[in-house]
Amino acid sequence: MKSVKNLITKMANTLASSKSELCHPFTVAVEGNVGSGKTTFLNHFNKYENVAVFAEPIELWRDCDGYNLLDLMYKDPKKYSFTFQSYVQLTMLRQHQKKIQQPVKLMERSIYSARYCFVEKMSRDGLMAPPAVAVIDQWFQYVTKSQDTNLDLIVYLRTSPEVAYERILKRNRSEERTVPFEYIKALHEIHEDWLMKKTLHKCNAPVIVLNANLDKSVIEEEYQKYEPHILNLNKSPLRAKSY
Numbered sequence: 001m002k003s004v005k006n007l008i009t010k011m012a013n014t015l016a017s018s019k020s021e022l023c024h025p026f027t028v029a030v031e032g033n034v035g036s037g038k039t040t041f042l043n044h045f046n047k048y049e050n051v052a053v054f055a056e057p058i059e060l061w062r063d064c065d066g067y068n069l070l071d072l073m074y075k076d077p078k079k080y081s082f083t084f085q086s087y088v089q090l091t092m093l094r095q096h097q098k099k100i101q102q103p104v105k106l107m108e109r110s111i112y113s114a115r116y117c118f119v120e121k122m123s124r125d126g127l128m129a130p131p132a133v134a135v136i137d138q139w140f141q142y143v144t145k146s147q148d149t150n151l152d153l154i155v156y157l158r159t160s161p162e163v164a165y166e167r168i169l170k171r172n173r174s175e176e177r178t179v180p181f182e183y184i185k186a187l188h189e190i191h192e193d194w195l196m197k198k199t200l201h202k203c204n205a206p207v208i209v210l211n212a213n214l215d216k217s218v219i220e221e222e223y224q225k226y227e228p229h230i231l232n233l234n235k236s237p238l239r240a241k242s243y
């Protein structure tokens, strides 16, 4: 009788853990400077069927009811920073909320880097006035406390500003043509403070750091080195508590 009871308990626990995985997949955010190679990294993981990959919703930012908010932001940041970040925060929330069948969710950036890196930079540069920052932050605090935006792992594609900038020029995205090196350098320092020194804002998950300066011809090995962590093959313990 005892063995049947144990068997039923075991089955119930297995069911519960698989159900919880369906509701709360192991969620990984790939973070890094502009041009650090996030899209390229995501493409490497697209081949795994148990990973749902979500690229940054840049096409939404390029066409919000017919407006290219990304272009407007880069062309007139003082006028459009708040507008752009409001929409980025909404679209990133939607990415966090997307339900998947797979056990692992891999996202390009997150609602956290939008707030902690980009809004931070706009605030420092006086491109977003303090009242506007306060409103963005109130939404950010409310959303990250009331919705499941938790991350289980952050992959930091760490580049030098010089390498990132060189790649931006080579990719030649139309909206980024006016982006100066100083912006990329400052954004690099903000990522370093957030993810390496952990002196800026909260770092909401364990961070693994990849040397994203490595050239395309050899970087696959760097990606492969961390696959067990990213695919959660070691079945990490229960999810971190909500933030």
Ligand SMILES: Nc1ncnc2c1ncn2[C@@H]1O[C@H](COP(=O)(O)OP(=O)(O)OP(=O)(O)O)[C@@H](O)[C@H]1O
Residues within 6 Å of the ligand: 032, 033, 034, 035, 036, 037, 038, 039, 040, 041, 056, 167, 168, 170, 171, 212, 213, 214, 215, 216, 217, 219
């Ligand atoms: N390891 C690498 N070596 C050389 N070039 C690379 C490497 N990774 C990416 N690139 C190239 O650099 C450019 C930027 O790469 P990618 O679009 O993946 O960066 P990203 O982090 O997604 O940029 P963004 O933040 O702007 O979306 C692309 O032209 C890409 O082909």
Ligand SMILES: Nc1nc(=O)c2ncn([C@H]3C[C@H](O)[C@@H](CO)O3)c2[nH]1
Residues within 6 Å of the ligand: 034, 056, 058, 070, 073, 084, 085, 088, 109, 113, 114, 115, 118, 119, 176
């Ligand atoms: N200002 C600002 N806030 C964000 O939250 C944000 N997220 C991404 N980006 C910019 C970087 C690339 O040009 C392009 C693609 O990543 O979009 C952002 N820009």
